[in-house]
Amino acid sequence: MTPVPDARRRHLNERPLRRDGRYVVYWMVAHRRLEWNHALDHALARARECDVGLVILEALRIDYPWSAARHHRFVLDGMREHRTRLGDVPVTYLPYVEPKPGEGKGLLEALAARACTVVTDDYPVFFLPRMQAAVADRLEVPLESVDSNGIAPMRAAGRTFTMAVHFRRHLQKEIVDHLAVWPDAEPLDGLELPAVELPSDLLERWPMADDHLLDPDTDPAAHLPLSADVAPVSLRGGAAAGRERLLAFLDDDLEAYGEGRNDPDDDRSSGLSPWLHWGHLSPHEAVFRLLQREEWSPARVADKVQGKREGWWGMSAGAEAWLDELITWRELGFNYAAEHPDDYDDYDTLPDWALDTLADHRADPREYTYDLDTFDAADTHDELWNAAQRQLRREGVIHNYLRMLWGKKILEWTPDPRTALDVMIELNNRYAIDGRDPNSWSGIFWVLGRFDRGWPERAIYGKVRSMSSESTRRKVSVDNYLQRFGKDSD
Template sequence: MIDGAPAIRVAEVNARPVRRDGAFVLYWMIANRRARSSFPLERAIAWAKELDRPLVILEPLRCDYPFASDRFHRFVVDGMADNARAFAGAPVLHHPWVERRRGEGRGLIEALASHASVIVADDSPIPWLRGMVRAAAERVPIRVERVDHHGLMPLRATPRAFPVAHAFRRFLQKELPAHLAAWPNDDPFAHLVLPRLRALPREITERWPALDRDELRDPAALIARLPIDHTIGAIEDRGGHTAARARLAAFLEDGIDRYPNRSHPDDDASSRLSSWLHFGHVSSHEVLGALGARERWTPAKIAKKPTGTREGWWNVSDAGDAFLDELVTWRELGAVRCAHTDDFMRWEGLPAWARETLEQHARDPRPALYDRARLVRAETDDPVWNAAQRQLLAEGRIQNYLRMLWGKRVLAWTAHPREAFDLLVELNDRYSIDGRDPASWLNVGWVFGAYDRPWAPKRPIYGSVRYMTSESAKRKLRMKRWLAKWS
């Protein structure tokens, strides 16, 4: 009986057999890029133990993913270096590989599959990652599994997409406690004994060589030679599990008590964990576990009956309630929608009422019209918006409240709401370190009425969609220091 992960998180991608006399078990690490707290990793270890075979961990990075740039590449390669250190003392062979020219990775999975017994791949709600695993599974002669560890709630335990957070919150509060009984292993290699594989076959290592120590230690020279966008530079934050845990510790020490008032840019108390969560460098279970340790909380403290409210169900502090609602309800709301629909980031996926009201006001006069180039360069007449855009360009993120305002203003500066929608998706995915992710796509959709309700009175341009202005933000929020930094 193969275990290593809850059955609800494991899906067979093809109907091929396990090759029991294969040379190794292959874990294809593409979404959960960490050496601990990982159900997919545990599933691969379980197969290796069952078959008494070595475990090979392939951690690849293509150069033709959407909006590939120095920003994203550096964060991922930092994580590869962190993983290389973590795997060095474990009975596994870690193969961190970076594609150096477009198409170079073609054939890699098939070559590894020709020697492997079974392939365990990360599952993900992100469409192109799922599609990549599905396409590879059709080409190989052995069993391919995908294992989900996107969040606390298994994606396959959700019946449908949910239109609003309240409905999903009620579902979570009813169903999640049973799934919290299965907790990932913080150290899956403790006392683990597996056969060791000294190296992959030469025909693989010569064509697809792993990154060497110098490239992992200082990847800048390597990244500079790759066919990706070099105009979008790396950010100050470093990728990897070590950096993620350090950021989590700093937030729990100095930020979470102020989290309910995190909207003030001058005192940004947001967790800033979204980038590491996006790249799988830390798990939601680790974050919840660290918060639980701080508050002496266990799952046994969860309220017995679902309430659907944001406060009180977890039985943690008010700050903990606010944070967990973002980490679990809102983050996983987007993931569930992305997993169950194919119109997640298309105009047609917005609620009918929102599309209708925005279309009705599409011909309303705009206060100004800015083309993409001027918006990217932060050349508008709104100093608050310009500051938010400059923060995005430099740090790959925007302070949480201002990210919503940033989107609302673009809606007023484009000739048609459909144009604004496509532009915001592109800007988010190209520049934000947590872009190309269901959670940040949810934020963009919210700008246009997704997960929200109609608001009265109707306003020009926005119709019944929620309205926000920079003037009101300046009145409500402390932002003088933030404006001075980014103006």
């Protein structure tokens, strides 16, 4: 029997379980980790049910949108870690890196031909849902999709929310119940399953990633047809690196997180979004470790549900502020994308008030306008905006507070809001390690009014919230940030 709640599981086709199959396949596409993973837990439960072994297929396409050496390197780091971890565990691991577009076609179907069932990750954006739907129709066994994205199942609410406060109020009624069911922290410890040996012809057709490609010092662009312009960064992928950053944040930065996360010169933000995006770090593990440190129990929850950011959990100020980002804001994006699978990235899904006010001010004169190449090159008149873009290009991230300014100024310096949306999507998804994520779309569309309210009307922005470099300099310290990412630092 599976330990995974019904609200986290979906059948992507109606095929019957093949009882005489040789193994269960876990097709790992988003929750790229071997612990704290509901999808892995369900795959293991299916293997026990059928009394067969488990095959984990972790594949990496070569031609996904915005594919680049930067993103590949981060995933390959995790693959190297998985291969080592599974070396002495009764699970067969197949790390496959597509060498040319289309070369990986047919691999999953070949594995599924001998399988009882295929379990995969439920992830609501990018090309993954379309890919899984297409494959589901070609399989003769079930394709089961499991949501291990957040503390609350992303479809549990059954509706979307227009503002974070509404979603927060909903979560405060439900979250304690969701915290009663955790994925297994160490599902591989003491594991006993039958061994699985993959056919030699299958491995000849789709060989495992070799040592050289998984080497952390290897630039994937030197061996694969990838964009070398978006080069790997210093951040390393994998669960170990994500966990190291998590523990360092909890030790060093949590106490000052409430105010410090907005300060570019003394940054106290968690910095965990790359590992959360690629599934190397589980939000369940992050929350569990925080609850342990805070010695928290449900008895500390405030009696009244108010939808406020502070005071409900009964924790320290830093802990409550971080949980609001990690759970409320992060899972708001997953909820929206899951409930809007076909148009979460569509301009016309902005709230009516935002569409109306942006249309009213579409023809307002702009003091500055730039094209995509100028934005990309960080060659605007504004040194703070340029610094944020340079950080994105060099490090694959932007400081959280400056990311908002970065988007707002693109809205102001493009001919119209739809062009601004295109520019933000292109630059973020091209360079950001945590791009192409539900939270990417949340952040970008927040710039245009999603999950926000109307503000006093002004030119270009209308009633959409505005920001300026001048006001940002008054609110936070940026001198050191400009030294690191200013023009003279090139």
